[in-house]
Amino acid sequence: MQYNIVSTSRKAIMYRYLMPCKLRLMIIDMLFCGEMCASDILKEVTITQATLSYHMKILTESGLVNATRDGAWMRYSLNKDKTNEVLSFFVQISNDKKDCVCKTKLNKNGDV
Numbered sequence: 001m002q003y004n005i006v007s008t009s010r011k012a013i014m015y016r017y018l019m020p021c022k023l024r025l026m027i028i029d030m031l032f033c034g035e036m037c038a039s040d041i042l043k044e045v046t047i048t049q050a051t052l053s054y055h056m057k058i059l060t061e062s063g064l065v066n067a068t069r070d071g072a073w074m075r076y077s078l079n080k081d082k083t084n085e086v087l088s089f090f091v092q093i094s095n096d097k098k099d100c101v102c103k104t105k106l107n108k109n110g111d112v
Contacts, residue, residue: 023047024055028078031065035077 059065063082068075
C-alpha cells in the first residue's frame with residue numbers, strides 16, 4: 001500500500017478537531033443508533049443548547065454529521081461514507097507497513 005503523506009495529513013488535520021473532544025465522540029456514538037434531533041441529544045448530555053450548537057457545527061463542517069432542518073428542529077445523522085473513511089484512515093495508520101513514515105529516511109530538507 002502506498003503511503004500518501006499529503007492526503008493523510010489533510011485527513012489528520014480534519015479529524016484533530018474530532019478526536020480530543022469526548023463530547024463529540026459521545027454524540028457520534030449516539031448517532032450510530034440513528035438520526036436524532038438536538039433536543040434528544042441534549043437529554044443525554046448535560047450541556048447548554050449553545051454548547052451543543054458549537055460542537056454540532058464542527059461535526060457538520062467536518063462532513064461526519066449531516067444536519068437537516070425540520071421546521072424549528074435540527075435533525076442530525078451520521079454521514080456513513082465519511083464515517084467509513086475515518087475508520088479506514090485509522091486502520092491505515094495503525095497497521096505496520098514497510099513504507100511507514102517512521103521507517104522512511106528524510107533528507108536534510110525534510111523530503112522523502
